[in-house]
Amino acid sequence: DARVTQTPRHKxxxxxxxxxxxxQPILGHNTVFWYRQxxxxxxxxLAYFRNRAPLDDSGMPKDRFSAEMPDATLAxxxxxxxxxxxxxxxxxxxxxxxxxxxxxxxxxxxxxxRLTVL
Amino acid sequence: xxxxxxxxxxxSVPEGENLVLNCSFTDSAIYNLQWFRQxxxxxxxxxxxxxxxxxxxxxxxxxxxxxxSSGRSTLYIAASQPGDSAxxxxxxxxxxxxxxxxxxxxxxxxxx
Numbered sequence: 001d002a003r004v005t006q007t008p009r010h011k012x013x014x015x016x017x018x019x020x021x022x023x024q025p026i027l028g029h030n031t032v033f034w035y036r037q038x039x040x041x042x043x044x045x046l047a048y049f050r051n052r053a054p055l056d057d058s059g060m061p062k063d064r065f066s067a068e069m070p071d072a073t074l075a076x077x078x079x080x081x082x083x084x085x086x087x088x089x090x091x092x093x094x095x096x097x098x099x100x101x102x103x104x105x106x107x108x109x110x111x112x113x114r115l116t117v118l
Numbered sequence: 119x120x121x122x123x124x125x126x127x128x129x130s131v132p133e134g135e136n137l138v139l140n141c142s143f144t145d146s147a148i149y150n151l152q153w154f155r156q157x158x159x160x161x162x163x164x165x166x167x168x169x170x171x172x173x174x175x176x177x178x179x180x181x182x183x184x185x186x187s188s189g190r191s192t193l194y195i196a197a198s199q200p201g202d203s204a205x206x207x208x209x210x211x212x213x214x215x216x217x218x219x220x221x222x223x224x225x226x227x228x229x230x
Contacts, residue, residue: 042221042222043207043209045217045218056216056217091161091162093162105167106152106164106167107152107164109161109163109164111161112160112161114159
């Protein structure tokens with residue numbers, strides 16, 4: 001059955017290292033979302049894409065985070081340099097756009113990447 | 119600012135009970151509301167999506183209702199089972215913010 005996949009599932013790294021997380025959206029979905037989940041903040045939207053173009057990345061720290069969609073089957077989230085406060089679970093979700101083209105329709109989540117920065 | 123509150127924060131019940139999970143939101147200008155389930159260490163599973171024009175959505179033993187004007191949604195779980203144990207999250211899609219805003223969740227434990 002169709003699912004969002006994410007790699008790696010777990011990542012432990014040292015402060016200052018680059019981290020790359022990957023996501024494969026459900027085939028045919030043209031909106032992709034990146035979320036971060038922590039105990040303190042809960043689930044927060046970092047960025048979303050429609051048809052591979054970034055539409056909103058206002059939730060993302062711009063100095064160290066970057067998100068891209070090199071093609072329709074791959075979305076990446078990079079952190080460089082990583083810091084201990086980036087430790088969290090990062091989720092990718094995909095969906096189909098609403099009638100106005102915005103991200104209003106049902107979102108389907110991947111299993112997440114659990115990141116630990118030491 | 120859209121704020122989403124879920125009550126209760128945690129619930130422990132014996133198998134077979136009918137349950138009601140509550141979600142309230144401060145900004146009623148929403149397009150839809152999605153209920154998710156999250157198992158420990160796992161991602162979110164979409165349970166129900168209810169559009170702002172709808173009052174109810176049903177899927178199996180789950181029924182979600184929406185009262186947009188009063189800023190409330192409830193998730194009703196009939197005949198609960200141990201396999202229903204998980205955290206349940208509600209997330210209205212807020213037009214002003216153009217994104218889902220998540221509640222902190224209700225952690226449900228159903229014991230045999």
